[in-house]
Amino acid sequence: MRYIARLLRVLVVSCLTNYLLVFTQLVPLSGLSAGIVLLALLVGYLTIHIRPCRAPGATRRLRTLLGGYELLMVAVWSIVATGILWLVLYRTERLDGRMQGLPAWVPVVIDLLIWLLVMGLLVFNGFVRVLITCNRLRIVWRVLLLLCWWVPVFNLYLFYRVLRAARSEYYFDLGRLEREAVHAENEDCRTKYPILLVHGIFFRDWQLVNYWGRIPQALQKCGAVLYYGGQQSAAPVAVSAAELKARVEAVLAETGAEKINLIAHSKGGLDSRYAISRLGLAPYIASLTTINTPHRGCVFAQQLLATLPKGVLGWMERRYNAVFHVLGDEKPDFLGGVRDLAADACAVFNEQTPDADGVYYQSVMSTMRSPKSAGFPLNLTWRLVNRYDRQENDGLVTRSSAEWGNFLGNLTVPGRRGISHGDVIDLMREDIAGFDVREFYIELVRGLKERGF
Numbered sequence: 001m002r003y004i005a006r007l008l009r010v011l012v013v014s015c016l017t018n019y020l021l022v023f024t025q026l027v028p029l030s031g032l033s034a035g036i037v038l039l040a041l042l043v044g045y046l047t048i049h050i051r052p053c054r055a056p057g058a059t060r061r062l063r064t065l066l067g068g069y070e071l072l073m074v075a076v077w078s079i080v081a082t083g084i085l086w087l088v089l090y091r092t093e094r095l096d097g098r099m100q101g102l103p104a105w106v107p108v109v110i111d112l113l114i115w116l117l118v119m120g121l122l123v124f125n126g127f128v129r130v131l132i133t134c135n136r137l138r139i140v141w142r143v144l145l146l147l148c149w150w151v152p153v154f155n156l157y158l159f160y161r162v163l164r165a166a167r168s169e170y171y172f173d174l175g176r177l178e179r180e181a182v183h184a185e186n187e188d189c190r191t192k193y194p195i196l197l198v199h200g201i202f203f204r205d206w207q208l209v210n211y212w213g214r215i216p217q218a219l220q221k222c223g224a225v226l227y228y229g230g231q232q233s234a235a236p237v238a239v240s241a242a243e244l245k246a247r248v249e250a251v252l253a254e255t256g257a258e259k260i261n262l263i264a265h266s267k268g269g270l271d272s273r274y275a276i277s278r279l280g281l282a283p284y285i286a287s288l289t290t291i292n293t294p295h296r297g298c299v300f301a302q303q304l305l306a307t308l309p310k311g312v313l314g315w316m317e318r319r320y321n322a323v324f325h326v327l328g329d330e331k332p333d334f335l336g337g338v339r340d341l342a343a344d345a346c347a348v349f350n351e352q353t354p355d356a357d358g359v360y361y362q363s364v365m366s367t368m369r370s371p372k373s374a375g376f377p378l379n380l381t382w383r384l385v386n387r388y389d390r391q392e393n394d395g396l397v398t399r400s401s402a403e404w405g406n407f408l409g410n411l412t413v414p415g416r417r418g419i420s421h422g423d424v425i426d427l428m429r430e431d432i433a434g435f436d437v438r439e440f441y442i443e444l445v446r447g448l449k450e451r452g453f
Contacts, residue, residue, distance in 0.1 A: 012044040013078040017115040068129025069166040183222040188446040190223030198229035200266025213426025218438035232329040234337035241274035259286040269293025282356035286453040296401040297346030300388040361405025368418035394421040
């Protein structure tokens, strides 16, 4: 049905762009009939612009995205149809003498001008819709499109990239919405206990940009009751754990819940383990899920601390602490947080921080397949981890370091892409082929629900 509708749109656009050719020579019409047909084509053309296609079940953004894609596809096939028509007429020598009293080239030029206007508006509308709504179309492709749309051959490649990105995103998101609707109807994420999301180092989770990307919204839509850890961006594990303990106590008081489920990323997993085992939170924690947490530390971090000049480390610490103090951290401690991630420090930490009885521990990890899997700085640190730790990693943490408790497995995707330390928390809001980060967290929380947590 979709292809029949597209065929009709292509027919309308092709007849309009070749109006003089079609309705003066191929299908001659009287003055009144020709006017009625022209009016009908114009109405059809405007309708295509206003409502390019139907998209049942899609959000407004997805409808706009699909509309842009459809407009561009109609433009492509209309160009092909026009080319075939003109080629056939040229070969059969039917391009001459089409309008009485006028040179043969006049109607050709008029049709060409109409073609440029009609197709130009169609392509412009399509590209604007896609550029505004397509998340998969990265900035570099948007810039190239704006600067190089006129470059022959290369613009065809840009055209192809835009169409491919729009199509894949539409069907990816539509499938996700359908799955989320089922999850929401079943309240798959309504766990017995509230969920507290605990962020990692160098970020804050409640200001400006959400550390967890689009994940919280998806979980809440499916029934989850969510809170954030709220600890400072960088501090020693003991300090962050004390802040986390205060936050857990506040959530318990607010909700009246007996316990809480912790889902912690990166250093947040160490903060959580410290608070559970050494600050007395064990009776109030039902489960701890750690995601890409360096439980056994990072060898490369230890090497950098030992290799970099003290002056450089001091400068980095002063810069970082000054910026994040302005952003709201009371006592940011850049080096204090980094030192606790070193391999030797984590070895001591693990000896002093055994798992608490009555708390369910589980973990998950993701890995990059190459430095090209992520941008700076993870493309650089991936090489450092490869050099010093000599293991597959996510750009910061090795797989063996992240395994703790019930290991749920390593997340990756086919090909050379992989899933980085930031991808696993949707930091860049990027859809990765073969990995739906929101669906992953929904299934993760549903698993906690099924365990009675």
